[in-house]
Amino acid sequence: MNAPIRTVPAERLPELLRRMPKAELHIHIEGSLEPELIFALSARNGVAIPYASVEALRRAYAFTNLQSFLDIYYAGASVLLHEQDFYDMASAYLARAAMDNVVHTEIFFDPQTHTARGVPMETVINGLHRACLDAGPKLGVSATLILCFLRHLSEQEAFETLEQALPLRDKFIGVGLDSSELGHPPEKFARVFARCRELGLRRVAHAGEEGPPEYVWSALDVLKVERVDHGVQSARDPALMRRLAQDRIPLTVCPLSNLKLCVFPDLAQHNLGALLDAGLAATVNSDDPAYFGGYLNQNLTQTFAATGLTAQHAHALACNSFEASFIEPGMKRRYLDRVAEVFATFD
Numbered sequence: 001m002n003a004p005i006r007t008v009p010a011e012r013l014p015e016l017l018r019r020m021p022k023a024e025l026h027i028h029i030e031g032s033l034e035p036e037l038i039f040a041l042s043a044r045n046g047v048a049i050p051y052a053s054v055e056a057l058r059r060a061y062a063f064t065n066l067q068s069f070l071d072i073y074y075a076g077a078s079v080l081l082h083e084q085d086f087y088d089m090a091s092a093y094l095a096r097a098a099m100d101n102v103v104h105t106e107i108f109f110d111p112q113t114h115t116a117r118g119v120p121m122e123t124v125i126n127g128l129h130r131a132c133l134d135a136g137p138k139l140g141v142s143a144t145l146i147l148c149f150l151r152h153l154s155e156q157e158a159f160e161t162l163e164q165a166l167p168l169r170d171k172f173i174g175v176g177l178d179s180s181e182l183g184h185p186p187e188k189f190a191r192v193f194a195r196c197r198e199l200g201l202r203r204v205a206h207a208g209e210e211g212p213p214e215y216v217w218s219a220l221d222v223l224k225v226e227r228v229d230h231g232v233q234s235a236r237d238p239a240l241m242r243r244l245a246q247d248r249i250p251l252t253v254c255p256l257s258n259l260k261l262c263v264f265p266d267l268a269q270h271n272l273g274a275l276l277d278a279g280l281a282a283t284v285n286s287d288d289p290a291y292f293g294g295y296l297n298q299n300l301t302q303t304f305a306a307t308g309l310t311a312q313h314a315h316a317l318a319c320n321s322f323e324a325s326f327i328e329p330g331m332k333r334r335y336l337d338r339v340a341e342v343f344a345t346f347d
């Protein structure tokens with residue numbers, strides 16, 4: 001039997017949240033591109049961006065919904081051209097994640113954003129992969145890559161992207177589905193995901209961020225995903241909530257993203273606590289931290305402060321983050337032991 005989790009006063013929760021080891025499972029690497037790095041790469045590569053300064057760019061980060069964000073996010077990524085650019089972007093994220101005691105991360109990348117501009121697939125994957133390899137010895141962080149298909153593009157384009165990436169198959173562990181959700185249901189990519197399953201790739205998909213619970217059902221039943229990214233709209237469907245709880249399907253929840261994209265009117269109304277209390281394997285993640293005002297620990301501390309979550313919730317979130325990861329079982333056990341140790345000794 002595991003020891004019960006001791007009560008921790010609210011003012012000590014930020015320290016506990018900081019100290020607990022954790023995995024981050026929902027981070028778009030292009031969404032970690034800070035305005036300062038966008039400007040540095042713009043100068044280094046001679047790519048013009050339509051903002052006069054870092055401050056002017058930051059001021060443009062006032063979003064009303066997912067699409068209003070995606071328009072700026074794809075524009076920001078246009079400064080990435082060379083393998084070193086992808087390496088520098090991922091290295092900056094990994095160093096920042098290590099400061100939050102992230103010990104493992106599964107990083108999304110959007111190759112179509114880059115190949116559409118003429119950047120070769122191997123430039124993207126090799127740069128990101130080299131940063132992941134270096135993060136182990138340099139930072140004590142294990143990192144893997146998940147290739148995301150852009151759902152506003154066609155099934156045919158997703159198949160072509162998969163073909164281009166397969167020669168580099170050993171450098172990514174799985175596939176995901178992101179970009180504009182409404183009007184692009186998961187079943188549009190049924191055949192691509194079936195092929196990925198045959199190839200032994202891990203599968204995740206954004207569903208139920210802005211889209212209805214039906215999209216979560218089809219991510220599970222048609223795409224056969226192993227995790228749902230966001231999934232917060234599932235709370236509108238009791239039968240879906242029972243399915244997610246019974247099958248322990250992880251949700252990678254991103255509270256500050258939901259706040260900035262107006263999925264919830266304020267953080268106090270976020271349903272993270274309700275998802276956890278209903279027995280779902282919810283995790284907390286930063287999504288696009290450079291755009292949404294916070295890396296992983298800021299997501300945790302702000303959500304805990306706004307919604308009154310407890311040390312029990314913190315423990316569940318840390319354990320869920322490793323259980324939901326695609327790490328091999330022995331390593332998972334070791335990370336979970338490290339979580340247990342921090343909670344047992346925290347006072």
Ligand code: ADE
Pocket residue numbers: 028031066073178179180181206209257287288
């Ligand atoms: N791409 C980057 N961030 C995203 C999000 N929150 N939803 C869908 N696609 C994304």
Ligand code: ZN
Pocket residue numbers: 026028178206229287
């Ligand atoms: Zn996302």
